[in-house]
Amino acid sequence: MTLSQVRSESHATSLEATLAALVDPVRAGKVLYSGASNSRAYRLMKALALSDRNGWSRFVSLQPQYNLLVRTIEREHFALCSEEGIGIITWSPLAAGMLTGKITRDRRPPESRLAVRDMPFYRFYFNERAFGIVDVLVAAARDAGSTPAQLALAWQLAKPEVTSVIVGARSVAQLEDNLGATGVDVPESIMARLEEATRLDPEYPGAFIDFIQAWLGNR
Secondary structure, eight states: OOEEEEOTTOSSSOHHHHHHHHHHHHHTTSOSEEEEESOOHHHHHHHHHHHHHHTOOOEEEEEOBOSSSOOGGGTTHHHHHHHHTOEEEEEOTTGGGGGGTOOOSSOOOTTSHHHHOOOGGGGGGSSHHHHHHHHHHHHHHHHHTSOHHHHHHHHHHTSTTEEEEEOOOOSHHHHHHHHGGGGOOOOHHHHHHHHHHHOOOOOTTHHHHHHHHHHHHTO
């Protein structure tokens, strides 16, 4: 499958113009499928609606950031993609190496992405919450008989909403370690530990809707 990843969040070009520009390449067979990357949920839904309205080929995938440290797409994107038949192909599943366990509070390997790329975005990983999650992951991986990276990937691959992950291995050894995730069967108890340590805080409107539905269900 060939994917044309479109940065649909750019407002310099209208969403309609972006989608229309993909019609001819898809019809000509030069692009088999098109997908969006880093899109807000409402923009992705708008793109799907515009495609349906105009008879254009729809996006078939979404490429978002997703890992044990950044789970925010679960708020809206998971449900949207499941209901609309959109595959989720995640990037940074190991949080630029944070979830390998090799990066600690006091040590940042010089060859790591977090050391090589001085990006403000990465600084969000360096906080006590993130390192607390890594501590839980390392201990859980030990109990599961896997490496932290394998468990972090296996946790994600166990999500029915996730179609695949994009790994960023920089060596054969890293690639082999990442591929080993496909053979890791995460016990429910360990899955629960990871879920609890990384869960999203309740937020409106989802938390309010969930409360009302639970309240109505208990009446």
